[in-house]
Amino acid sequence: MSKLRRKIYMTAGYNTVSMGTGRKEFNPKKERPGLEHYIKEAGQGTLKQIGGAKNVDEGAIGNFMAARFNKQGHLAGFIPYIDEELQWKPCTRTEGACASGALALMSGMKSVLAETAEVVLTVGVEVQNTMKAIYGADVLAGAGWFKNRKNGHAYFFPGQFSDRAKAYYDKYGMEYARKGMRQWFINAMENARLCPTAQEYENKAADLGALYDGMIPNGKSFVDSLNVLDCSKVSDGASAIAIMSEEGLKRCGIPKNEAVEVVGYGQVERNITKEPPDKTELTTIKKAAHNALEMAGITINDLATIEVHDCFSIAGILSTEALGFAEPGKGAQFVADKNTARDGKIPINTTGGLIGWGHPTGGTGVHQAVTIWEQLTGKAGAAQINIPSDRPYGMTINMGGDDVTVVAIIYKRGDL
Amino acid sequence: MIIYDEKLQNVTVLGAAGKMGSGILLLTAAEMADLSLKPENKGKTFCLNAMDVSQEGLAGLMKYLKDQVLKLAEKKTVALRQIYRDRTDLIENEDIIREYVFDVMNIVRPVTTVEAAYNSTIIFEAVIENLDLKKKLLSQINENNPTSPWFFSNTSSIPIHVLDEAANLDGRILGFHFYNPPAVQRLVELITTPKNPAEMVEFAKTYAKRLKKVLVPSNDFAGFIGNGHFMRDALHGIHEAERLTKEVPFVEAVYMLNKVSQDFLIRPMGIFQLIDYVGIEVVQFIMKVMNPYLKNEDLHSDLLDKMMSLGVKGGQRSDGSQKDGFLKYEKNKPVAVYDPDSKGYKQISEFQVKCDEKLGPLPDSWKPWKVVNFSKDKKESMLINYFKELKSGKTTGTEIARKYHARSNEIGNKLVIDKVANNKEDVNTVMLTGFFHAYGPVNEYLS
Known part of the structure; x- marks a missing residue:
């Protein structure tokens, strides 16, 4: 598709706190809110801004592995739990590993495009702190091909991206690469400290660089080529946003400047049973971003900010290359030079991204959309960045598995 | 290492349900299980007798042991995946952790009678600080055990040579004093006597090293350091x-x-x-x-x-x-x-x-x-x-x-x-x- 047949908007975003280690209120030994709590809080947070559930035509919920983390399947059934008025309305659950949230967005967008709905309540959720990380690693490994599990690392996905980091080190130099990864971590923490819902909001480390330098990757206890600061954390959380047509905005009384318009998207799938064609390239992201930019009719130079899927710092570095901000092998330098910092050439992950804000896997895609909506409509609070008038676009890239399922979406403020 | 592995094939911990005994049992059980999983030891039976007079204590011990081994397995899953790499039926971390817990527990035999120690080559003694009781147990085992076992005493106060002479062990006893709790505290005091066989002292040092303990030699005076x-x-x-x-x-x-x-x-x-x-x-x-x-x-x-x-x-x-x-x-x-x-x-x-x-x-x-x-x-x-x-x-x-x-x-x-x-x-x-x-x-x- 080269052009959208109908205008699609997103508005009324809401994020719960990303709960897990790092938050003062998190105590793994005490009972904590469950899946239902997060779905309800996020859903109601959005409903309050759009005049209530009566205005909603459909519901979509993205989730990766509640069936194992929470022994709970059938999540679409929790959308009416958000509000009684959602009872008897069509609801869909989407799953595409960590891209489950963006697939929920796609589901809602396609309903609006198909003119079967004017307002879709979209939620993304994951509650992962129900088990120790060593068992959570088993669950998350489901984002890969199970036949590869036996030969994979105990921490399967850190292992996968450790291998990508190793390939990058071998090609371009480890010391060089880690300078960029170090800066990626620093940016993530500094941005998260500006966002009250971020898991690292209360991070008070005085010298982030020294903290990072003090953690040398150790394959005996973790993985060979990443330290724990290179990784996103285990998170519980949910996000919600309303996807609307123009009619939907009118129905809910939302002015266009309070919404973002989706001007392009790219949804791409890679064969999960095959190895990535090049470990130093995020090929699926490259294709999805290309498709989205093409549909929007813009280039990366028109983007004011991006939310990229930095489940690992090396994924952040590789994303800058896949998007075309840096030549292959130059991404680490691009990041080390602070081009992706909040006051840099292209601010990326302005509320901390997956490493700083948190990564409730099935919720991340929706959280990214909420962040871009906040930034483009001036609602990002202390984390607000300047959106230049000549570069009014924002972009989200949500990745499932090892560059297997990718959704890239491009937005601009609704009244522009 | 062959002697080391062989010596640890049949071991008894005396006073296994006590505070110190349970920790020693845990560490030894894990070490023996790790040895049993080495390819060269395939088919060999490793046996660790957890001897204590208290049935209630032994029941509590087995629960403690299971909980602790589970934690241990969770900590060393990266290494365990390598150890079990040829087991095609063990795929997820959870499979591997569960199997390791089974393998460790499968080595341990809770017993209430001292006869179980008659076939052991190593005896860890962690009973209360009572010379008469220690003497009775150690001499009884020594007299009935055809393997001339080595005795490792966890005594924190009684001189080793006193135990040696009292139980007539002919130098086959040394002090191996763990600190409480043994599974956490890294310190072990090693108390040797001139009569100790050199290979026994060498074994003790290897054992401590493999358990990642800090070994400090102490001379044989009551209370040690x-x-x-x-x-x-x-x-x-x-x-x-x-x-x-x-x-x-x-x-x-x-x-x-x-x-x-x-x-x-x-x-x-x-x-x-x-x-x-x-x-x-x-x-x-x-x-x-x-x-x-x-x-x-x-x-x-x-x-x-x-x-x-x-x-x-x-x-x-x-x-x-x-x-x-x-x-x-x-x-x-x-x-x-x-x-x-x-x-x-x-x-x-x-x-x-x-x-x-x-x-x-x-x-x-x-x-x-x-x-x-x-x-x-x-x-x-x-x-x-x-x-x-x-x-x-x-x-x-x-x-x-x-x-x-x-x-x-x-x-x-x-x-x-x-x-x-x-x-x-x-x-x-x-x-x-x-x-x-x-x-x-x-x-x-x-x-």
Whole structure:
């Protein structure tokens, strides 16, 4: 598709706190809110801004592995739990590993495009702190091909991206690469400290660089080529946003400047049973971003900010290359030079991204959309960045598995 | 390593359900399981007898063991995936962890009779500090065991040569003294005698190394290094408190000495809290065991006897929480002090301000043990600055602290002079590693 047949908007975003280690209120030994709590809080947070559930035509919920983390399947059934008025309305659950949230967005967008709905309540959720990380690693490994599990690392996905980091080190130099990864971590923490819902909001480390330098990757206890600061954390959380047509905005009384318009998207799938064609390239992201930019009719130079899927710092570095901000092998330098910092050439992950804000896997895609909506409509609070008038676009890239399922979406403020 | 593996094929832990025995059993079970999983040991049977007279204790032990092995497996899953790499049926971490727990538990045989040890090549002895009981058990096993087993005693106070002679073991016993809890504490005191076979000592060193323990040699004197220092240090604290009772009530004296020995000396806990942690009964007992072997010294406290006669014993519950002793605890923090006259506890809050005023303020450069001990590069300079201030302090607190510090220093030096320890470094290592002190007792800070 080269052009959208109908205008699609997103508005009324809401994020719960990303709960897990790092938050003062998190105590793994005490009972904590469950899946239902997060779905309800996020859903109601959005409903309050759009005049209530009566205005909603459909519901979509993205989730990766509640069936194992929470022994709970059938999540679409929790959308009416958000509000009684959602009872008897069509609801869909989407799953595409960590891209489950963006697939929920796609589901809602396609309903609006198909003119079967004017307002879709979209939620993304994951509650992962129900088990120790060593068992959570088993669950998350489901984002890969199970036949590869036996030969994979105990921490399967850190292992996968450790291998990508190793390939990058071998090609371009480890010391060089880690300078960029170090800066990626620093940016993530500094941005998260500006966002009250971020898991690292209360991070008070005085010298982030020294903290990072003090953690040398150790394959005996973790993985060979990443330290724990290179990784996103285990998170519980949910996000919600309303996807609307123009009619939907009118129905809910939302002015266009309070919404973002989706001007392009790219949804791409890679064969999960095959190895990535090049470990130093995020090929699926490259294709999805290309498709989205093409549909929007813009280039990366028109983007004011991006939310990229930095489940690992090396994924952040590789994303800058896949998007075309840096030549292959130059991404680490691009990041080390602070081009992706909040006051840099292209601010990326302005509320901390997956490493700083948190990564409730099935919720991340929706959280990214909420962040871009906040930034483009001036609602990002202390984390607000300047959106230049000549570069009014924002972009989200949500990745499932090892560059297997990718959704890239491009937005601009609704009244522009 | 062949001898090492063979020696660990059949092992017995005596007193396995006790606090020390259960830890030794856990460590040994994991080590034996790791050996059994080596390709060259495939098909060999490894057997670890957990011997204890208490059926109830053994039931609790098996639960403890399962819980601890599970935690251990969760920690070393990265390595376990390699060990089980040829097991195609074990795919997820959970599969592998469950299998390892089974493999460890499958080695352990809980038993209540000593006959189980008749086929063991290694015997870990962790029964109570009673020479007659140890003698009976060890000699009975030795007489009935055709393998001429090696005995590893966890005694913390009885000289090894005394056990050797009493049980007629012909040098096949050495002291292998774990600290509590053995699974966590890294220190092990190794007490050898001239009669020990060289390969037995070598085995002990290898075993300690594989368990990642810090091995400190101690010579064969009652109490060895650890209790050699702790018992005398505790007695000093008790005597100082008794001295203070001429000026203040008993509960206030205990509070003040506890505070001085913790805060003013930058230790992890005060001396009365430490006595409670170890158990008043245990401290009294160890002193009693050590005392006959000491010359020109009376290691005995009437106060401990009095507390015991009043049923105040301290120690820990099976869940690790602290029982009340000299001090009463809430959430493992002292809140009251026992008064033997009224036979009840008096809240610290009632006299804390008064006592703190009498002791005077802590020197300005003071930092809590937790800060100092984990300050890596800055630790030494922090200690030098602090003790410089303590040295010139004019308060009651600094005066008691200096005296306490000097006594600790004297005890440490005497352990070297008396040849209990080979050198001052060994004394300091024991106190740093086994007692988590921020600095060794043999130092020049107040010189």
